[in-house]
Amino acid sequence: MGRGKVQLKRIENKINRQVTFSKRRSGLLKKANEISVLCDAEVALIIFSTKGKLYEYATDSCMDKILERYERYSYAEKVLISAESETQGNWCHEYRKLKAKVETIQKCQKHLMGEDLESLNLKELQQLEQQLENSLKHIRSRKSQLMLESINELQRKERSLQEENKVLQKELVEKQKVQKQQVQWDQTQPQTSSSSSSFMMREALPTTNMSNYPAAAGERAEDHVGGQPQQGRIGLPPWMLSHISG
Numbered sequence: 001m002g003r004g005k006v007q008l009k010r011i012e013n014k015i016n017r018q019v020t021f022s023k024r025r026s027g028l029l030k031k032a033n034e035i036s037v038l039c040d041a042e043v044a045l046i047i048f049s050t051k052g053k054l055y056e057y058a059t060d061s062c063m064d065k066i067l068e069r070y071e072r073y074s075y076a077e078k079v080l081i082s083a084e085s086e087t088q089g090n091w092c093h094e095y096r097k098l099k100a101k102v103e104t105i106q107k108c109q110k111h112l113m114g115e116d117l118e119s120l121n122l123k124e125l126q127q128l129e130q131q132l133e134n135s136l137k138h139i140r141s142r143k144s145q146l147m148l149e150s151i152n153e154l155q156r157k158e159r160s161l162q163e164e165n166k167v168l169q170k171e172l173v174e175k176q177k178v179q180k181q182q183v184q185w186d187q188t189q190p191q192t193s194s195s196s197s198s199f200m201m202r203e204a205l206p207t208t209n210m211s212n213y214p215a216a217a218g219e220r221a222e223d224h225v226g227g228q229p230q231q232g233r234i235g236l237p238p239w240m241l242s243h244i245s246g
Contacts, residue, residue, distance in 0.1 A: 017050075025055055032057045042066055 011017040
């Protein structure tokens with residue numbers, strides 16, 4: 001027959017309670033020793049009976065050492081928990097402050113946009129008006145500054161373009177001058193060649209045999225017989241023949 005389920009409640013019978021305490025105490029001390037040996041753990045067990053009698057177990061009988069370690073750990077854990085609680089409290093306080101600032105900024109922004117003005121009195125409206133006027137002054141000042149900077153930049157670019165234009169005009173005038181000189185040179189070159197040929201032929205005529213003159217004159221007369229001049233017999237141009245006959 002199996003053992004029934006034991007109800008966890010105070011045993012009213014004093015003798016039975018004492019017997020149960022003795023058995024459970026021995027089993028608990030035995031289990032503490034087993035876990036210490038098997039798992040290489042530091043175990044400290046303290047039991048006080050109803051009469052105040054102390055029963056204890058400590059690994060390697062180092063109860064003071066284990067208790068000191070326990071106190072250090074408990075103190076460090078308490079400090080950590082306290083720091084975390086303090087930090088959490090600071091974060092909550094900071095969150096509330098930031099939330100209030102955001103709400104204030106949003107409210108001011110609405111006022112600047114001309115919204116939710118019903119809650120403002122006359123003095124607050126005058127302060128808001130003055131704030132808007134100061135903001136407009138700053139905006140117009142900044143706008144004027146940017147416009148002046150833009151105008152100065154455009155003027156600088158204009159001067160630079162004018163200088164480039166002057167340089168290009170100067171180069172164009174020089175090129176036109178060179179082209180004009182080239183055209184004049186090309187036009188005067190044939191006249192110079194013709195004058196040089198005439199001068200050379202005039203220099204060569206006095207050295208020619210004078211006995212050829214009558215023959216040339218006679219031949220010219222014969223060329224005009226019949227009313228039709230005949231050219232090309234002696235190979236001299238007409239102006240030279242007229243000069244010889246004169």
